[in-house]
Amino acid sequence: MTNPTDLIDRYIAMWNETDGERRRALIAGVWTERARYIDPLMTGEGPAGIDAMVAGVQARFPGHRFRRTTPVDAHNDRVRFGWHLVPEGGPALAAGIDFGVIAGDGRLESMTGFLDHRPG
């Protein structure tokens, strides 16, 4: 099985990759075809839906980056970790926890986000 920390670090890199071609290559490595992301503010279904969702967040919050803020806690086919969305040199704009399910091939099948601090 893929190392969960490596998988999640590539997932975070996907959120931060603004070059469309490189982002879609990251998505292909990180997500299965059944990819599903859901949080209180948005959803994305399938690799193309994930790509559009991430591009939308980047357009809404230009210059911001996602950072992992906790170790990756994994057991069985499950994973959780904390993250912040931070502007260049500023305090976190949003913070939350993501819970994921890993498919048999080591890629993400689903991810659910919960927000502890919402973008204003």
Next chain:
Amino acid sequence: MTNPTDLIDRYIAMWNETDGERRRALIAGVWTERARYIDPLMTGEGPAGIDAMVAGVQARFPGHRFRRTTPVDAHNDRVRFGWHLVPEGGPALAAGIDFGVIAGDGRLESMTGFLDHRPG
């Protein structure tokens, strides 16, 4: 849809119900037939598997009770909350976060536990 806080409080009551008949009645109200629980220490599949798992935890930690320690945070068909496992009058023996998926009929379809503090 069921009120998520009410659903989770009945889920916690299930963990604490030591009368088998009453526990199975709680399970029927809280879980679908596809019920699946998984955490780093145990799993339970289907209502009978959940019942056996809970009875096993009660036998392993007699006199202990589960308590919800956070508000129930819900969005879409997802839910999360924190809990402690506490002995009568003592400090928490274990602590964690449960993350669940709610089925269309308002009952739990799956629950994943993560441990922040493990039983010694």
